[in-house]
Amino acid sequence: MPSGRRGAARHSATVLEAARQLGIDLESICGGRQTCGKCLVTPEYGAFPKHNIISDADHLSPPTANELAYARKHGLDLSQQRLGCAACIQGDVLIHVPDSSLARKQVIRKAAGDRTIDVKPAVRLVYVEVLPPTLGSRGDWQRLQDALAEQWDLHSLRIDPVLLRTIQGALRAADGAVTVTLWEGCEVIRIEPGYVESLYGVAVDIGSTTLAAHLCDLRTGTVLATETMMNPQVRYGEDLISRISYAADPAGMKRLHHAIIQALNELCQIAAQTARIDVHNISDLVLVGNTVMHHLLLGINPVEIGQMPFTLATDEALDLRARDLGLKAVHDSARVHVLPCLAGYVGADNVAVLLAEYPYLNHKAVSLIVDIGTNAEILLCAGERILSASSPTGPAFEGAQISNGQRAAVGAIERVRITEHAVRYKVIGDERWSDALPDGKTLRPTGICGSGIIEAVAGMFAAGWIDASGRLKPSDGPPVEGVRPNGWMREFVLAPATETASGQAIVITQKDIRAIQLAKAALYAGAKLLMDRLGVRAVDHIRMAGAFGSYIDPLYAMRIGLIPDCDLAQVISAGNAAGDGARIALLNIDQRAHITELVKRVEYVETAAEPQFQDYFVEAMHLPHTVDRFPHLESVP
């Protein structure tokens, strides 16, 4: 139990053996030596008519000396729980296997609800006891191989050559007992003296702006620390194009590469401190990022991504050694897996989104996944088909190139409600709307972030301050509170000077509206192109992913025509799906193989090569007349 599997076991087989025979993967690091306690099971004693099993304590062999010692040391009540590798079956038994004793653990992706990840990482621990050397005996690595073959049936193993420097120390420290870390079941990448349980990995989503790292316990799948950090490359260029330009100079290229490697080293350090682990126990990393980040990470000049035909140096998944990248805040022989890219502007981060979201799509329906950043990556899935495109939305959604734009940080206006008569807004860091604040306002806005701008533009259009072409209308009405038109309106005031942190009004200019129109038109046109290609006129589900994408209110996104029409209830946030995908690849090696196969099915559509894209783009510049479809636009508080 709880799997309900049953069968006949050989008399005196251990519970561990019997469980494996029934296909239940009880965990064991010590290899049945009755020391690691990972295979704890709960025998259920009594008669179980339903199962035709009558069991008493004698149906299992009495505790062994090792088991008694383990119980004493760890305060285990052997009348309640037994070591699966010690208790032998001597009659009918009903055994309950707690979740914690299963080798294949599952963890839940918090952000995305009830989704689970099977824990089956690329690295695993194996405890082994190696005979001491004698005169004329073979080398230590050879004797370790012999022991692994005999005790774990592991054959044809490789070793990272630099580990040969520590193998003798590790073997002598605990009389030949070592815990070996195996990568992909074929290469020894770590040898620790004695019995060891520490095995960690890090998944990093390398965004143009933000790096987000999850430090995971690779035995249990638990996230021990999540740390984010500004991408230090920002100082060499805000957006991708400026970083590509900066990389044109070899010294600049070197700086960008070193900046990201240095940042990854720091992130690992910080995460390890938070989790109180030794960085040198980090044995595996999964890295994802857009194609420019991908190339800069690997030390590849991204210059060709910046020009037609946007060629990548490589688009396949990569396995390398952390040290070949210059990563130092990890184990010396740690491995790095980089997810594959799709095309010039559809990178490993988008592949990670696909990995995270694809299994949860309804494949009978048409699903659109948009990952919005400096570029919008678009995936359209239906049945067996997966279409992909990238649209140059530019940095407007991230608050860049917007008059009072800023990143989504404390002080940024993130929500805006506009009527013909009033403007209300909400600032990150304060739960209240601006009109609900007392006179001595505590949190004054410093600027406006992407979600705020989208809501502002949507609200201005709904309230009639701009027309469908995005043009600010002449101010012919009477001045109203919170709205201060200025002759022919050149700008729309969101927060008057008296309310802001700087003492300058926070406004939306004609140029700002145009920037948002360009960005949303690019995204919409890309989605439309994929819909054309798939031969559908509407989508059934939309998932908005990415640090920015998951903050946008779907209502307003649809209102300005950022995404195609869809039942609002079917537009949901996928959270940081790229980060989740990276974590899935870290925790489950089968998923790495799976996404590599999935990627081969993706049909990439190069927007720059499609004349239709320009037409759709121009069309999509207009704000859509869908106001009648959203009578509840102002019903949201």
Added chain:
Amino acid sequence: MPSGRRGAARHSATVLEAARQLGIDLESICGGRQTCGKCLVTPEYGAFPKHNIISDADHLSPPTANELAYARKHGLDLSQQRLGCAACIQGDVLIHVPDSSLARKQVIRKAAGDRTIDVKPAVRLVYVEVLPPTLGSRGDWQRLQDALAEQWDLHSLRIDPVLLRTIQGALRAADGAVTVTLWEGCEVIRIEPGYVESLYGVAVDIGSTTLAAHLCDLRTGTVLATETMMNPQVRYGEDLISRISYAADPAGMKRLHHAIIQALNELCQIAAQTARIDVHNISDLVLVGNTVMHHLLLGINPVEIGQMPFTLATDEALDLRARDLGLKAVHDSARVHVLPCLAGYVGADNVAVLLAEYPYLNHKAVSLIVDIGTNAEILLCAGERILSASSPTGPAFEGAQISNGQRAAVGAIERVRITEHAVRYKVIGDERWSDALPDGKTLRPTGICGSGIIEAVAGMFAAGWIDASGRLKPSDGPPVEGVRPNGWMREFVLAPATETASGQAIVITQKDIRAIQLAKAALYAGAKLLMDRLGVRAVDHIRMAGAFGSYIDPLYAMRIGLIPDCDLAQVISAGNAAGDGARIALLNIDQRAHITELVKRVEYVETAAEPQFQDYFVEAMHLPHTVDRFPHLESVP
């Protein structure tokens, strides 16, 4: 011709295709593009009754445009020679294939006479043309793989990830034409723009005292440069034991490792300068050395080799990347192959000796191979059996711990002839014997090297100056020229003060004689032990290898009992067999596999564990009464 193979070819098959069909491996780097000129053949025109072939120029297709262009550029007379990949067979032909057009070249090992090495290195060049990227096309590495699959039938290739940094530059520089270097047919380790023929490798014998490097052209097998250098570790300890002690301190260990890596970098630099090649075209290295050198090279602390039970960290052959060792004066992705070791004191250098000598042994007879350095490595081969041991000869043979000892360099006494009445000697750097020199001697001796000491001891014994126990006899005879006994002889004067460079007499002391006795007894006892184990009382052939071993005159070596009795004509020098073995492994990948298998058959005998060894050792301290067997001892000039 000259292979004499014949067969029917398809009409219009190229000569290249027909040759391959007949199993003749015509070289081609350009892949049949009529540009590299590696497949040049000489058609023989006329009637050849013996072959039933009548051939005229029309039996081959006329020259192609490419062939004409090649001929113009390289001054080729197409009436005499044709490109095998251009000329198509249209009738009976007789084709002569010059050696230079065979893919499998052979080179001759100079030192060892007529022995040949088949050139089939671990790395090879492949010229390929990759389609330019277009919108939506895959990454450059993927398109390169496609081209290699299509044009060379190469599949499932890996790439050194750091090469991804240069792949785009290489592909764009010559419109997609690149020459790829493949390691073991499976991994791309170098991508050069355009058509390239440069492919080099270095084989290094890392001796405790001397490093010897051969820089080879891996296409032809030619040795382009041979460079030697003092092992810079000498400054941290003359012999192996003192280096092991020095490595006990981690800082000392680091110093020893860095010293050897730095020296290898310098050796590659110097050899490349001599050969006028770019070090970055060195793509493969083979390194051999004794077990302590092997460990220090790999950064492994050799401390355990210095104490019972003399355990190695690893004894298997290793393949690694040069950069993981810190080697910089080679291509960034160059590979390193380290030959396997046998046991505590029988290292990869001795395995290299086995590789170089084993194929030339008469396996119906009993062959002894001794490689003499600070340790003597001994191999005894007969039939299928290979026995191996290591004897601690100490550094006496290298001139260390000898009163006037010195290395075998200009000025060292290397030959000595002693009678009851006179002493003659010869100095390195002068062809004449000391008694043939005019009064104004030009080259004055500075000391005595190993071969000189052996001849001196042998001569002193034959002339009666020492007894069989090695003791200097009392000076009871009259003083003779060149011999100045001093009461009870405390020392034997080889060169009086008036003849030497320093103005001090060069002498052999009782202590020196004892040191030589200890060294020769160790070697002899080891050989005896192996002979016991094999169940033989004599050996049929002896090969003396090593920088020192190959300089000893076999007559004197046998005279002092350094080696077992054997027909003198069957005692030959194997030259620097370890260096030759390293070169063989560099030039031929099959030989790497071969030696790995051969090593598994070696029965290692640990002298330290055999009580018999001590008995043999004590016995062998005496000088043997074999003077009657060598009446010609003084017939040598």
